[in-house]
Amino acid sequence: MTDVKEYMKQVGEQARSASRLIAKADTGLKNKALFAIADAINAARDAIGQANKLDMDNGEKKGLEAALLDRLALTPDRIDGMIEGLQQVAALPDPCGETTDFKYMPSGIQLGKMRTPLGVIGIIYESRPNVTVDAASLCLKSGNAAILRGGSEAIHSNTAIATCIAQGLKDVGLPADCVQVVSTTDRAAVGELITMTEYVDVVVPRGGKNLIERISRDAKVTVIKHLDGICHVYVDQTACLDKALNVALNSKTHRYGVCNAMETLLVNTDIANKFLPNITKALLDKGVEVRGCAATQNVLTKENLTCIAATDEDWSTEYLAPILSIKVVADINEAISHINHFGSHHTDVLISENYTLARQFLTEVDSSSVMINASSRFADGFEYGLGAEIGISTDKIHARGPVGLEGLTSQKWIVFGDGHVRT
Amino acid sequence: MTDVKEYMKQVGEQARSASRLIAKADTGLKNKALFAIADAINAARDAIGQANKLDMDNGEKKGLEAALLDRLALTPDRIDGMIEGLQQVAALPDPCGETTDFKYMPSGIQLGKMRTPLGVIGIIYESRPNVTVDAASLCLKSGNAAILRGGSEAIHSNTAIATCIAQGLKDVGLPADCVQVVSTTDRAAVGELITMTEYVDVVVPRGGKNLIERISRDAKVTVIKHLDGICHVYVDQTACLDKALNVALNSKTHRYGVCNAMETLLVNTDIANKFLPNITKALLDKGVEVRGCAATQNVLTKENLTCIAATDEDWSTEYLAPILSIKVVADINEAISHINHFGSHHTDVLISENYTLARQFLTEVDSSSVMINASSRFADGFEYGLGAEIGISTDKIHARGPVGLEGLTSQKWIVFGDGHVRT
Numbered sequence: 001m002t003d004v005k006e007y008m009k010q011v012g013e014q015a016r017s018a019s020r021l022i023a024k025a026d027t028g029l030k031n032k033a034l035f036a037i038a039d040a041i042n043a044a045r046d047a048i049g050q051a052n053k054l055d056m057d058n059g060e061k062k063g064l065e066a067a068l069l070d071r072l073a074l075t076p077d078r079i080d081g082m083i084e085g086l087q088q089v090a091a092l093p094d095p096c097g098e099t100t101d102f103k104y105m106p107s108g109i110q111l112g113k114m115r116t117p118l119g120v121i122g123i124i125y126e127s128r129p130n131v132t133v134d135a136a137s138l139c140l141k142s143g144n145a146a147i148l149r150g151g152s153e154a155i156h157s158n159t160a161i162a163t164c165i166a167q168g169l170k171d172v173g174l175p176a177d178c179v180q181v182v183s184t185t186d187r188a189a190v191g192e193l194i195t196m197t198e199y200v201d202v203v204v205p206r207g208g209k210n211l212i213e214r215i216s217r218d219a220k221v222t223v224i225k226h227l228d229g230i231c232h233v234y235v236d237q238t239a240c241l242d243k244a245l246n247v248a249l250n251s252k253t254h255r256y257g258v259c260n261a262m263e264t265l266l267v268n269t270d271i272a273n274k275f276l277p278n279i280t281k282a283l284l285d286k287g288v289e290v291r292g293c294a295a296t297q298n299v300l301t302k303e304n305l306t307c308i309a310a311t312d313e314d315w316s317t318e319y320l321a322p323i324l325s326i327k328v329v330a331d332i333n334e335a336i337s338h339i340n341h342f343g344s345h346h347t348d349v350l351i352s353e354n355y356t357l358a359r360q361f362l363t364e365v366d367s368s369s370v371m372i373n374a375s376s377r378f379a380d381g382f383e384y385g386l387g388a389e390i391g392i393s394t395d396k397i398h399a400r401g402p403v404g405l406e407g408l409t410s411q412k413w414i415v416f417g418d419g420h421v422r423t
Numbered sequence: 424m425t426d427v428k429e430y431m432k433q434v435g436e437q438a439r440s441a442s443r444l445i446a447k448a449d450t451g452l453k454n455k456a457l458f459a460i461a462d463a464i465n466a467a468r469d470a471i472g473q474a475n476k477l478d479m480d481n482g483e484k485k486g487l488e489a490a491l492l493d494r495l496a497l498t499p500d501r502i503d504g505m506i507e508g509l510q511q512v513a514a515l516p517d518p519c520g521e522t523t524d525f526k527y528m529p530s531g532i533q534l535g536k537m538r539t540p541l542g543v544i545g546i547i548y549e550s551r552p553n554v555t556v557d558a559a560s561l562c563l564k565s566g567n568a569a570i571l572r573g574g575s576e577a578i579h580s581n582t583a584i585a586t587c588i589a590q591g592l593k594d595v596g597l598p599a600d601c602v603q604v605v606s607t608t609d610r611a612a613v614g615e616l617i618t619m620t621e622y623v624d625v626v627v628p629r630g631g632k633n634l635i636e637r638i639s640r641d642a643k644v645t646v647i648k649h650l651d652g653i654c655h656v657y658v659d660q661t662a663c664l665d666k667a668l669n670v671a672l673n674s675k676t677h678r679y680g681v682c683n684a685m686e687t688l689l690v691n692t693d694i695a696n697k698f699l700p701n702i703t704k705a706l707l708d709k710g711v712e713v714r715g716c717a718a719t720q721n722v723l724t725k726e727n728l729t730c731i732a733a734t735d736e737d738w739s740t741e742y743l744a745p746i747l748s749i750k751v752v753a754d755i756n757e758a759i760s761h762i763n764h765f766g767s768h769h770t771d772v773l774i775s776e777n778y779t780l781a782r783q784f785l786t787e788v789d790s791s792s793v794m795i796n797a798s799s800r801f802a803d804g805f806e807y808g809l810g811a812e813i814g815i816s817t818d819k820i821h822a823r824g825p826v827g828l829e830g831l832t833s834q835k836w837i838v839f840g841d842g843h844v845r846t
Contacts, residue, residue: 020763024787097786105808109797114785118819201819222645222820243842250844340443362537362837363520364447374532374840383845384836385528396541396624396833397645398821410819413807414785417797419666421673422806 004184008192011147011180012199015120018177019145023117027094029172030141037168038086041133044164045079051160052129059153071127072154082133082161085388089137092387095405096143099414110416115409117143119201122193123390124149124215126207129157135204136165136179138390142408145178147200149193152185159183194219202398202408204391224403226368226394228318228344229259231376234335234361237270238354241278243373247351248279250375253286257320259392260347260369260379264315265326266335269295272328277303280326288322295328315342332357336364343367345394347379368394368401427607431615434570434603435622438543441600442568446540450517452595457560460591461509464556467587468502474583475552482576494550495577505556505584508811512560515810518828519566522837533839538832540566542624545616546813547572547638549630552580558627559588559602561813565831568601570623572616575608582606617642625821625831627814647826649791649817651741651767652682654799657758657784660693661777664701666796670774671702673798676709680743682815683770683792683802687738688749689758692718695751700726703749711745718751738765755780759787766790768817770802791817791824 022030041048052074059069095115102112121144123135132148139146150158162181169176182189194203197220204224205215212225233251235244251262267275276299280290284306291310292300300307307326314325315338329335332350339348347369350361358372369379379402381389386404393399399407445453464471475497482492518538525535544567546558555571562569573581585604592599605612617626620643627647628638635648656674658667674685690698699722703713707729714733715723723730730749737748738761752758755773762771770792773784781795792802802824804812809827816822822830 020787023789103808105806107801107806109801109806111807114793116789116819119789240842246842246844247840254845364443366446366539366542367835369836369838370537371838372840374838374843375845377845378530378532378838378840378843379836383528383530383532384534385526396539400833401836410823412790413792413802413824415792415794415797415801417670417795417801419663419669420797420801421669422677422798422800 004186004188005192007184008189008196011182012120012196014177015145015147015180016199018175019117019119021175022140022145022178023119023143025143025174029174030094030143031090032172033140033169033174034086034090034137036171037133037137037165038083040164040167040171041079041083041161044160045076048074048079048157048160048164051156054156055154064153068127068153072129072157074129074157078130082130085134086137089141089388092141092405094141095409107420107422108417109420112414113411114414115406116412118408118410120145120147120199121408122147122149122200122203122221124190124193124203124205124207124211126151126211127154129154129161131206132158132161132181133165134388135390138388138405138408140178142405144408147180147182147193149182149190155185190215191218194221194223197221206391222398224391224393224395224399224407226259226344226346226392228394229261229346230263230316230318230342230344231260231347231349232264232266232339232343233262233349233351233376234266234329234332234339235268235271235275236332236350236352236354236357237268238357239271239351240353241271241275244275244351245279245282247349247373247375249282249286251349251377252283252288252324253322254375254377256322258377260376261320262376263317263319263325264342265324266329266338267296267326269328269330272296272299276300276326277305280305280307283324286322288324290324290326292326293328296326318344332360336361340366346392347371347376349374349376368392427609427611428615430607431612431619434605435543435619437600438568438570438603439622441598442540442542444598445563445568445601446566448566448597452597453517453564453566454513455595456563456592456597457509457513459594460556460560460588461506463587463590463594464502464506464584467583468499471497471502471580471583471587474579477579478577487576491550491576495552495580497552497580501553505553508557509560512564512811515564515828517564518832530843530845531840532843535837536834537837538829538834541831541833543568543570543622544831545570545572545623545626545644547613547616547626547628547630547634549574549634550577552577552584554629555581555584555604556588557811558813561811561828561831563601565828567831570603570605570616572605572613578608613638614641617644617646620644629814645821647814647816647818647822647830649682649767649769649815651817652684652769653686653739653741653765653767654683654770654772655687655689655762655766656685656772656774656799657689657752657755657762658691658694658698659755659773659775659777659780660691661780662694662774663776664694664698667698667774668702668705670772670796670798672705672709674772674800675706675711675747676745677798677800679745681800683799684743685772685799686740686742686748687765688747689752689761690719690749692751692753695719695722699723699749700728703728703730706747709745711747713747713749715749716751719749741767755783759784763789769815770794770799772797772799791815
């Protein structure tokens with residue numbers, strides 16, 4: 001334990017020191033580093049493959065479930081994906097140095113804001129070793145040093161990738177400490193990482209709800225996170241029901257295991273009889289289990305459509321599965337109250353053609369993404385043009401919604417004078 | 424203790440519930456509330472004066488020092504100031520609802536960002552009761568509910584002001600719980616306030632370094648704070664020495680007890696002989712004590728100017744007093760290293776006519792305000808056009824530098840579609 005503490009302190013000091021150098025690296029140098037890392041990964045395909053085989057064999061011996069093993073696997077396609085990811089991040093605009101809001105103040109000084117790196121970012125993730133490259137590339141491009149702590153089941157793969165990242169950094173003359181992969185699998189290392197406020201500026205946990213809850217509870221460093229994606233689509237009586245059907249179906253069935261999938265459908269009572277049978281048929285056709293409130297059940301059983309009774313727990317459950325809860329509500333006010341109370345402030349959708357209701361929904365729904373007549377699946381860094389995302393934040397502090405390069409930066413005030421003094 | 428916990432929970436629940444209503448109040452209604460509070464304060468001058476006399480008498484009995492008693496006093500001028508402050512905040516633009524970065528994405532959706540309140544803001548402050556009104560007005564205008572916890576020595580004054588705020592809110596039909604002043608002086612209330620993450624979104628401590636350190640250490644809620652203002656002016660050999668003299672003198676002597684006053688002067692060795700005697704004479708004339716490094720002492724003693732030897736502690740001390748430490752450095756690189764190491768990331772100034780050095784200083788100095796040829800005293804919410812400030816942040820997360828209305832808000836993503844689905 002003392003050893004881990006000492007080791008993490010050293011990692012932290014090295015990261016802080018490297019962060020000063022990556023912060024002043026210009027865009028060209030950072031891009032060169034990203035390409036050099038891509039080259040190093042390409043040249044080390046065999047070594048990465050062997051390291052990954054070791055992790056896979058260990059995982060099988062330990063009896064890891066199939067889904068975890070699948071995430072752990074670094075197929076040639078996934079290695080291609082890592083290389084492409086690096087090239088894509090290199091192609092993104094550099095957020096650092098962007099200077100905005102320049103204006104002369106009454107005192108005569110010229111005032112603006114300049115975007116700057118945060119410093120040191122800690123990333124804590126589970127089995128997928130390709131996160132090592134994704135996270136490293138976003139931190140580097142945004143001028144930050146990174147401390148990466150992957151899952152113990154991926155330690156050999158992550159170490160092999162770390163070697164490539166270090167190689168790429170050294171090739172262009174940047175310190176290898178700009179990206180450090182924690183080499184111990186001791187759990188105490190996470191405890192240190194999330195409390196070393198002198199060395200770490202932000203922590204981004206990526207993984208299951210349990211991991212994120214534990215980290216949020218114990219962290220002293222700021223955490224950028226989302227716990228749940230309990231997303232809603234509310235179909236008002238002013239909706240175009242064709243749009244409602246398409247958007248609701250896409251929000252639920254485009255992918256099931258993702259945080260921006262719809263988990264609860266809210267339907268205005270005035271259109272329940274008309275809309276509920278159609279959407280339910282479409283959902284059942286796709287193999288989705290439907291759980292409804294009493295009113296929903298009433299409508300659906302009349303039509304001989306299968307609908308399980310929803311319990312109170314359903315309204316606050318993220319299924320991440322082909323299951324949907326449906327509730328009939330009196331009006332938009334009840335829908336908004338339900339969303340703000342049971343939702344997770346992730347992404348919520350109104351289907352309506354009414355201007356006034358659209359304005360109300362946009363203002364009153366307290367979520368990181370609020371949409372009108374569009375699928376909740378659009379809440380995503382790529383769809384929002386961020387190029388890539390380090391995560392999605394359901395908090396309101398610092399970063400909200402999909403977090404890309406900009407979320408890993410801050411702004412400082414800059415003042416130009418000509419000998420100006422305050423009187 | 425259990426009672427305090429229960430009481431604070433109730434305060435928190437009431438604040439969360441009120442926050443939903445103030446968040447959707449329109450600009451006109453919020454401004455009306457600010458004017459109504461101003462009217463209520465104006466009508467209650469006698470009651471506020473009597474309550475303040477009670478606090479002053481108690482303070483004198485307890486032997487509070489003169490500076491504290493001065494801060495506690497609510498003179499008629501200060502009551503005028505509170506009323507004017509409310510009117511000024513009413514005149515500021517409403518940050519909420521501001522919608523920016525609207526654009527069509529390749530998928531056809533239209534994406535933008537809308538500024539929103541944070542929710543519930545906790546403010547913890549010490550003796551000055553006028554902070555009650557300042558903080559309440561900024562929270563209300565930015566659409567947030569506020570929980571205000573003032574010093575126990577000001578409890579009667581704060582309660583009298585709270586009554587006026589409640590009156591003003593009720594007069595325009597807003598819930599009085601939009602601004603709650605904690606009615607217990609039990610210290611445990613602070614402990615609750617800074618850990619009730621379900622009810623409080625941000626805490627802003629205003630007061631001495633001890634208070635802020637304690638709160639930062641124990642808080643689970645995000646804290647917007649600055650601990651220290653160790654500000655530097657670096658005079659390069661490329662400086663215009665007239666500007667250097669004026670700016671350095673103003674940065675130090677315009678006011679001593681403020682966080683944006685210069686505490687350390689850094690001087691390039693090539694101009695030390697020429698510049699140090701002039702600035703020191705001017706400082707000594709103003710009654711400033713000068714503490715210098717060995718090189719500084721060398722130069723000054725040759726000129727028979729008094730200069731105490733600076734110790735290592737001086738470089739990391741915020742004097743808040745007519746004392747200045749001076750260090751001779753080899754070049755801008757040493758100056759920047761010194762600032763980033765010993766400074767508090769508040770405000771730092773370069774004096775130079777050189778374009779390349781200006782660019783380097785702006786990029787590499789890791790402070791909330793970085794200035795060229797302007798007095799550090801400009802780092803201020805009013806000078807920056809924010810209208811008023813709730814505090815200054817030396818952190819990089821969420822808000823940095825002077826924090827006005829915008830720092831009390833967040834942005835959510837809004838998406839307009841026409842039945843768009845993801846394919």
